[in-house]
Amino acid sequence: MQLIKTKFADAFLINPDVFKDARGFFMEAYNAQTLASFGIYPAFVQDNQSFSKEPGVLRGLHYQLNPKSQAKLVRVLRGAIYDVIVDLRRQSSTFGKWQGFIITEYNKYQLFVPKGFAHGFCTLVPDTEVMYKVDSYYSPDHERGIQWDDPELNIDWPVTDPILSEKDQKYPGFKHAEINF
Numbered sequence: 001m002q003l004i005k006t007k008f009a010d011a012f013l014i015n016p017d018v019f020k021d022a023r024g025f026f027m028e029a030y031n032a033q034t035l036a037s038f039g040i041y042p043a044f045v046q047d048n049q050s051f052s053k054e055p056g057v058l059r060g061l062h063y064q065l066n067p068k069s070q071a072k073l074v075r076v077l078r079g080a081i082y083d084v085i086v087d088l089r090r091q092s093s094t095f096g097k098w099q100g101f102i103i104t105e106y107n108k109y110q111l112f113v114p115k116g117f118a119h120g121f122c123t124l125v126p127d128t129e130v131m132y133k134v135d136s137y138y139s140p141d142h143e144r145g146i147q148w149d150d151p152e153l154n155i156d157w158p159v160t161d162p163i164l165s166e167k168d169q170k171y172p173g174f175k176h177a178e179i180n181f
């Protein structure tokens with residue numbers, strides 16, 4: 001397993017070891033000890049899975065407020081996504097900065113998203129299935145979002161007219177987002 005640095009000190013792209021043979025492949029999709037050896041110690045409590053039929057489905061930008069903030073470990077079982085995180089921690093030197101990563105069923109990258117980040121992704125191909133671990137349970141009362149195309153964040157999404165949920169069409173811009181990290 002290889003850890004690839006991002007522009008954020010504590011967010012990482014993980015490149016797992018994939019063992020291929022005549023039958024197919026084997027990989028450790030999650031190993032707490034290996035992550036701990038890289039200084040990542042989340043206690044994951046929930047696995048989420050979503051399926052998106054169309055390319056251009058955009059889910060985000062989402063986060064949960066403290067004390068229910070969530071670290072996430074994101075991977076793609078089928079298809080491909082452009083995965084984006086935004087640093088929402090006011091004291092951070094990278095506050096308000098974003099970075100995007102292409103994660104596919106073929107590269108098998110996983111993205112570790114620390115607490116205090118907004119997260120969203122856009123599907124790049126049909127029939128995309130995403131799975132991610134979170135270290136705090138879903139809490140609708142703490143659930144918040146930011147407008148996906150906020151001009152201040154200026155995220156370079158690969159789509160201009162994405163398919164959005166009703167909820168995601170109504171989130172405020174970055175300036176007006178409620179943040180307590």
Ligand SMILES: Cc1cn([C@H]2C[C@H](O)[C@@H](COP(=O)(O)OP(=O)(O)O[C@H]3O[C@@H](C)C(=O)[C@@H](O)[C@H]3O)O2)c(=O)[nH]c1=O
Pocket residue numbers: 048050059060062063119120121137138165167
């Ligand atoms: C996130 C979540 C949703 N739900 C329910 C609420 C709702 O009725 C239905 C669909 O939820 P949403 O529309 O919020 O699903 P979705 O837009 O896929 O939300 C997800 O987006 C990605 C980018 C994330 O990072 C996740 O944390 C999560 O916010 O599932 C749960 O029961 N548990 C959960 O943990």
